Amino acid sequence: MAARPALLGQVPIFEKKVPVAKPVVPEFDGLAQELTQILQSGMLSKGPHVSAFEQMVAEHLAVKHALAVSSCTSGLMLTYQALGLTGDVVVPSFTFMATVGALRWAGLRPIFADVDLATTNLDPSAAEAAITPETSAIVAVHNFGNPADLEELQQVADKHQVHLILDSAHGFGSLYKGEAVGPQGAAHVFSLSATKLLVVGEGGIVATNDDEIAARIRIGREFGNCGDYDSVVPGINARMPEFNALLGQHGLRRLESAVRHRNSIADLYRAQLSFLPGIGFQKVRDGNRSCYKDFSITIDADAFGLTRDELNAALTAENIETRKYYDPPVHRQIAYRRFAPPDLPLPNTELLASRILNLPIWSDMDPSVASGVCVAIERAHEFADAVRAEIKQETLV
Incomplete structure (x- = not known):
């Protein structure tokens, strides 16, 4: 018979708390030289490390554009705006709240659809059943890192002429039919927060092969300003700092x-x-x-x-x-x-x-x-x- 559980008076198996997640970051010595250069340059944002990180991620995901943003949530907000979504968006309820919160910030109405009991991902049949005449997109999630049924969801989206967007907050390192998740759908939006595999502190990536979407997100993350101090859309500050991008470069290699x-x-x-x-x-x-x-x-x-x-x-x-x-x-x-x-x-x-x-x-x-x-x-x-x-x-x- 096994020893009794701690709840019944046994000494706990672990003396110290075992966390449910723990960020793994590079050793300071490996960052020191580049970090010093960032501080000495005075360029804490919009610098070479962000550009280099974006290029590395684009190559890793095999996409044309990988856009660094301040968080996955801001990336979702910008993506919804860039696609010009209106009305209803089909989305799972079995997801983290930010998936739906970003929809509401964009003025969209979530239409909740059920998930597959085995994969815990959005069920393509349920997604199709939830589509209304006002639906402009389907948002699916790679839940816990498990790739969604991308081909089936894309077929539903194409049939009803709506966009397919992937909340890929959990997706870095996941493979769909042997290829990295990222190129599929209109866009994938990744998280780089402390509980993820690729950690930058706080941050996100919008991955897309659509030039127009990418251009709009670049403007949107800069307050909607093209550079001439005349905003063309209601944008936000969604820029990734240089230090975060430096962490991302080191993390991507591992x-x-x-x-x-x-x-x-x-x-x-x-x-x-x-x-x-x-x-x-x-x-x-x-x-x-x-x-x-x-x-x-x-x-x-x-x-x-x-x-x-x-x-x-x-x-x-x-x-x-x-x-x-x-x-x-x-x-x-x-x-x-x-x-x-x-x-x-x-x-x-x-x-x-x-x-x-x-x-x-x-x-x-x-x-x-x-x-x-x-x-x-x-x-x-x-x-x-x-x-x-x-x-x-x-x-x-």
């Missing part, structure tokens, strides 16, 4: 090794947890590769013996941090409830939101940490009845 390491951690989780009843894993389509920005499991309480929230409490007692992405889903969040579809239920979204749990993963994570997380989950399952009783008792105190 991206492939980061993806491979995360895939090895994902394989470890699957191997050590697959024998436990009631645990499900996100499906990655054949020929695709997830970058595993996040590693998620789903918990069937009847089979596992504990609900997702009860397991989460047990892991917290072991000093293991987790996340419940995305609970609540966007259509149940205060800012967006009025857009919840009364006649278009989202059963897969609701089920995933109630069962999903994201486990710790980062780009240089020691495999022993992942193994310790698996041991904690195994203990919680073996002592499920006692764990549930303890949690119930604590709520009564």
Whole structure:
């Protein structure tokens, strides 16, 4: 019999908290010379490092244009504006709030569509069913780094003559049918924040093969100003600083090794947890590769013996941090409830939101940490009845 869980009085598996994510950045010594040059030049933005980073990313993604912006959210806002979107936009509710928040900032109405239960990505059939006469675009997400069904979604978009945009916040390092996500659709918008594989602090990339979209975003990120102090569109300040771009250059060189390491951690989780009843894993389509920005499991309480929230409490007692992405889903969040579809239920979204749990993963994570997380989950399952009783008792105190 396994040792008892920490929730039942055992010493926690981990002495210190295991974070759900951890940024991996270059050593200072490797940045010092270039950082000093940036500071001495006085050019903290709109400089050579941003241009060099954009070129590196464009080559990596095999796109004509890679535009550095201040965040993925600002990149989405600028992309929606550059495409001239109006009216309705089909979008999953099972996504991070920024996907939809940027739509509202652009004056657009989100039409929520359900996701595929296995991949957790936007279901092309559900997306098509959600299209209205006022729809101007479909926005899909590479959820947790798992590539969306791009060909099927593009077919739906072409059939209804609407744009396909990819919120690729999780997408750096992901492969769709063996190729980097980025060239597909009207544009991909990537995040470079601290929880991602490619980290610049805060920042984003808009990738597109469309010259006109690229030109509009370049203007939009500069307050809508072409350079003559006469704004042609209502723009924003979405410029990436030089220091962030420097981090990006160094990080891009290590991206492939980061993806491979995360895939090895994902394989470890699957191997050590697959024998436990009631645990499900996100499906990655054949020929695709997830970058595993996040590693998620789903918990069937009847089979596992504990609900997702009860397991989460047990892991917290072991000093293991987790996340419940995305609970609540966007259509149940205060800012967006009025857009919840009364006649278009989202059963897969609701089920995933109630069962999903994201486990710790980062780009240089020691495999022993992942193994310790698996041991904690195994203990919680073996002592499920006692764990549930303890949690119930604590709520009564």
